[in-house]
Amino acid sequence: MATEVSKKGPDLRPDPQPPMVGGNHTFGTMTEKITDVIFAATPKGWIVGFAIAFMILQVLLVSLTYLIYEGIGIWGVNIPVGWGFDIVNFVWWIGIGHAGTLISAILLLFNQTWRTSINRFAEAMTLFAVACAGIYPLAHMGRPWFAYWLLPYPNTMQLWPQFRSPLEWDVFAVSTYFSVSLMYWYIGLVPDFASVRDRAPNQLLRMIYGILSLGWRGGSMHWHRYETAYLMLAGLSTPLVLSVHTIISFDFAVANLPGWHATIFPPYFVAGAVYSGFAMVINLAVPIRHFYGMKDFITDKHLDNMAKIMLATGLMVFYGYGVEAFMAYYSANEFERDLMMKNRVFGPYGYFYFALIFCNGLMPQVLWFQRVRSNEAALFVISLVVNVGMWLERFVILMSLQRDFLPSSWGQYSPTFWDISTYIGTFGLFLSLLFLFCRVLPMISIAEMKHLLPESHVHSHKDSHDHSDSAHGGSH
Amino acid sequence: MDAPKTKIYGLLAEFATPTEIVDAANHAREAGYTAMEAYSPFPVMDLHEAVGFKRTMLPTLAFFGGLTGFLTAFTLTTVTSGGAPSFVTPFIPDWFYYPLNIGGRPLNSWPAFIPPEFELTVLFASITSVFGMLLLNGYPRIYHPLFNVPRFSLVTSDRFFLCIEAKDSKFDLQGTKQFLEGLQPYEVSEVPE
Numbered sequence: 279m280a281t282e283v284s285k286k287g288p289d290l291r292p293d294p295q296p297p298m299v300g301g302n303h304t305f306g307t308m309t310e311k312i313t314d315v316i317f318a319a320t321p322k323g324w325i326v327g328f329a330i331a332f333m334i335l336q337v338l339l340v341s342l343t344y345l346i347y348e349g350i351g352i353w354g355v356n357i358p359v360g361w362g363f364d365i366v367n368f369v370w371w372i373g374i375g376h377a378g379t380l381i382s383a384i385l386l387l388f389n390q391t392w393r394t395s396i397n398r399f400a401e402a403m404t405l406f407a408v409a410c411a412g413i414y415p416l417a418h419m420g421r422p423w424f425a426y427w428l429l430p431y432p433n434t435m436q437l438w439p440q441f442r443s444p445l446e447w448d449v450f451a452v453s454t455y456f457s458v459s460l461m462y463w464y465i466g467l468v469p470d471f472a473s474v475r476d477r478a479p480n481q482l483l484r485m486i487y488g489i490l491s492l493g494w495r496g497g498s499m500h501w502h503r504y505e506t507a508y509l510m511l512a513g514l515s516t517p518l519v520l521s522v523h524t525i526i527s528f529d530f531a532v533a534n535l536p537g538w539h540a541t542i543f544p545p546y547f548v549a550g551a552v553y554s555g556f557a558m559v560i561n562l563a564v565p566i567r568h569f570y571g572m573k574d575f576i577t578d579k580h581l582d583n584m585a586k587i588m589l590a591t592g593l594m595v596f597y598g599y600g601v602e603a604f605m606a607y608y609s610a611n612e613f614e615r616d617l618m619m620k621n622r623v624f625g626p627y628g629y630f631y632f633a634l635i636f637c638n639g640l641m642p643q644v645l646w647f648q649r650v651r652s653n654e655a656a657l658f659v660i661s662l663v664v665n666v667g668m669w670l671e672r673f674v675i676l677m678s679l680q681r682d683f684l685p686s687s688w689g690q691y692s693p694t695f696w697d698i699s700t701y702i703g704t705f706g707l708f709l710s711l712l713f714l715f716c717r718v719l720p721m722i723s724i725a726e727m728k729h730l731l732p733e734s735h736v737h738s739h740k741d742s743h744d745h746s747d748s749a750h751g752g753s754h
Numbered sequence: 755m756d757a758p759k760t761k762i763y764g765l766l767a768e769f770a771t772p773t774e775i776v777d778a779a780n781h782a783r784e785a786g787y788t789a790m791e792a793y794s795p796f797p798v799m800d801l802h803e804a805v806g807f808k809r810t811m812l813p814t815l816a817f818f819g820g821l822t823g824f825l826t827a828f829t830l831t832t833v834t835s836g837g838a839p840s841f842v843t844p845f846i847p848d849w850f851y852y853p854l855n856i857g858g859r860p861l862n863s864w865p866a867f868i869p870p871e872f873e874l875t876v877l878f879a880s881i882t883s884v885f886g887m888l889l890l891n892g893y894p895r896i897y898h899p900l901f902n903v904p905r906f907s908l909v910t911s912d913r914f915f916l917c918i919e920a921k922d923s924k925f926d927l928q929g930t931k932q933f934l935e936g937l938q939p940y941e942v943s944e945v946p947e
Contacts, residue, residue: 305795305912430830438852441831442866450827450873457877461884469910473795476907492894496909498779499807500891501797506812507887511880518876525869724910728796736799737773 299395299574299730308727312470312720313477315570323569324717331709338703341696342417350420352696359679359691364414366672367701369526370554371411371708372452373547373668376519377555378404379459382466383515392583394726395575399566399715400559401463406711407558408456410704415448417700444528451525458518462511465504468494470720523548530675536617537678540605546598553591553638554668556584557661564658566716575722582651588664589645595671596639613683621681622674626690631674637667761947763899764790764919765930766906767939772798775914778937779804782918785933789922793900793915812886819882820875827874828867837862902946917945 303311345352355362378400385393416422428449430439439446471491478484494500527547530538560581567576606618623631641663644650651657681688715721728734769775772794779792783806792798792805832838833846836853837860843851853861888894900906900917909915916939918930927944934942 309795309911430834432849436849436852438834440854441835441870442854442856442863444869447869447873450870454873454877458880461880465884465887469796473910476910488896489894492888493896493898494893494910495898495900496793496795497891498792498794498798498801498805499810501794502802502807503810503812503887503890505797506810507883510813510816510883514876514880514883518873521869521872521876528869725796734772734796734798736776 299577299727303574303731305728305731305733308731309473309477309724311572311574312722312724312727313474315716315721316474316718317477317479317483320717321569324713328710328713328717331706331713334702334706335710336703336706337699338413338706341700341703342413344696345417345700346422350418352694354692354694354697356689356691358682358687358689359676361418361676361679362691363693363697363701364418365529366669366676367704368411368414369547369672370669371407371414371704372455372526373523373551373554374558374665375404375407375411375455375459375555376523376548376551377559378402378407379455379515379519380552380555381559382462383512383519386509386512387516390583391730392580394730395572395577395722396559396563396580396584397726398463398466398719398723399562399712399721401459401466402712402715402719402721403555403558403562404459405456405463406708406715408452408459409711410708412452412456413700413704413707415452444525444532447525447528451522455518455522458511458515462508462515465508465511466723466726467719468492469496469504469725470723472496473724474720520548523551535678535682536611536613537602537606537622537675540602542598542601542605546595546601549591549594549598550668550671553588553595554665556588556591557664557668560584560588560657560661561665562712564654566721568654570716570721572722575727578652581654581657582648585645585651585657585660588661589642592638592642592645592664599635599639617678617681621678625677626680627674627677630670630677634667634670634674637663637670641667762920762927763902763945763947764917764922764925765927765934766900766903766915766917766943766945767934767937768905768908768941768943769914769916769939770912772801772914774938775916776801776804778916778934778939781937782916782933786924787918787922787930789919789925791917791919793906793909793917795910795912795914798914810890812883812890815886816879816883819886820879823874823876823878824871826878827871831867831870832862832864835861835863835867837864899945899947903943905941905943913940 353362353364355364378397381393381400382397382404386397416425419425427437428439428446430441439449468491471487472494475484475487475491478487524544524547527543531540531543533539563576563581563584567573603618606614609615622628642660644656645660650660677691680690767778769778775792775794776798779790779801782790783804788806790805792801794801833842834850834852836843836851838846855861900915905913906915916934916937918925918934922930924930931942
């Protein structure tokens with residue numbers, strides 16, 4: 279019966295082989311270790327960090343207030359560059375979110391048990407990144423109080439949205455993505471809320487976490503339905519996450535503009551999203567495991583695996599740059615060629631293109647070396663550089679707008695103070711939410727972590743009754 | 755049979771390992787008990803089958819949820835855009851009819867409608883799986899008789915429990931207690947209603 283575990287297929291239950299938990303943990307110490315973070319006194323470092331993040335958040339509030347008061351004229355957008363920092367940052371933040379879904383859904387389906395300790399905060403990262411991303415299209419409307427016009431609902435104007443537009447597809451894709459990510463995250467939290475409830479030191483906390491846990495008791499039928507739902511959500515999120523960045527790339531690729539109208543865009547955008555997302559997960563995992571003493575749970579092996587995924591997706595992205603350049607040349611279309619050489623590589627923002635090639639293409643090649651992958655500090659720095667690189671990529675793509683077919687309609691874009699302050703401000707929102715998350719929620723999935731312990735497996739007894747084989751068809 | 759003074763929800767036996775709880779549940783099922791449930795800090799393999807639960811209808815629900823999502827988006831995009839066949843047109847209310855002629859392209863531009871259809875399929879299927887799971891499980895239910903047993907709070911940490919409920923036709927306070935003690939649990943306790 280020991281082989282039963284592996285033949286079950288994708289499941290919450292991990293393969294017993296890789297020791298992805300360090301130290302000598304039992305079910306009890308695992309629960310304690312993770313829930314104690316919530317009950318312990320607020321660490322001083324947390325207060326300082328949260329205070330800084332919260333101050334940066336105020337920058338966002340001021341920027342958005344002024345934007346709503348004055349209109350988007352305060353940004354550097356113009357004609358022909360009608361989209362500026364807002365779409366660059368929108369795509370950048372959404373892309374970061376994609377690693378969370380990849381870790382929680384796709385790695386679950388592929389039975390990658392090492393995902394367990396990082397999936398909770400990676401999912402939190404997804405939600406907060408999508409929240410930051412969502413601000414930009416709303417703010418860019420100029421009249422965000424009419425944002426609900428984007429939704430298809432019967433109205434007295436008898437108008438319906440243009441369902442053929444990639445911008446309307448975005449509304450469906452991003453709102454679905456946010457809703458599904460939120461449900462997935464919450465469902466994962468429910469049994470852990472129950473763990474917090476049952477260890478809460480006072481009545482108030484017991485009530486708050488009791489309500490959040492919905493009264494979870496961990497009955498076997500409940501777990502069975504829970505696992506079924508969890509697995510189905512993973513299966514649904516997998517195509518969803520691919521569709522979201524595909525649709526976002528359609529914002530560009532459906533346009534008839536040189537440098538944008540390319541079939542490479544969807545796969546290259548998805549790879550780039552995962553690339554920057556994993557970089558962000560490393561940027562968060564390194565400090566979290568350090569400050570909260572979670573090195574038993576988020577091991578060096580985890581960082582190593584994430585670095586490898588970063589290297590692989592980085593190569594895909596680099597390949598995308600190559601294809602873009604080659605297709606511009608091979609199309610023999612003068613507009614495509616000029617866009618590539620005279621605007622992108624040697625144009626006004628040409629140095630951004632070279633910085634991009636360095637950050638995303640060349641520098642991450644050091645990840646081939648085991649010594650680099652096992653060095654926390656090096657990984658942290660490389661991940662920062664990759665995130666900068668992925669931001670540059672979106673900026674470079676967007677700057678195709680500067681020069682289209684007619685030189686008479688060429689223009690130039692440069693961000694204003696308010697463009698930059700809005701961008702900085704979203705970091706405040708992202709980090710404030712992350713700090714709150716680390717403080718009040720179990721940042722590692724307690725129930726799932728227990729599966730990584732060998733004690734979690736059922737051993738056969740002479741008198742136990744083997745009815746499991748016939749029943750396997752029933753699990754989903 | 756002794757009539758208990760307070761109403762009893764059931765008898766709760768505590769175990770220390772997943773193997774013990776699966777064995778105990780198997781024994782209880784074979785002894786003829788049906789109204790019982792096993793509780794664990796994490797999903798234990800085949801435990802739901804040991805207590806006699808077959809399979810959940812959740813995937814079927816989710817399928818129909820997804821189908822509803824697809825049909826909703828299909829109707830929304832095709833009918834409002836004026837892409838429905840002409841015999842349907844007289845039945846479309848004014849507020850649901852908004853044909854847009856974009857450069858003379860067909861009104862039923864179905865390839866452009868795939869993204870909303872896909873997204874709503876995923877959204878509705880996900881909502882059905884999540885809320886279907888919660889409703890079938892009877893959540894939210896903040897209070898439950900089991901919470902009256904102080905040691906039951908360990909079910910979310912490292913202990914495993916088997917509860918034989920009083921509504922079981924075979925339930926008999928003394929007899930069932932003896933049966934549970936025969937399974938060598940850590941402790942057997944009465945669960946007051």
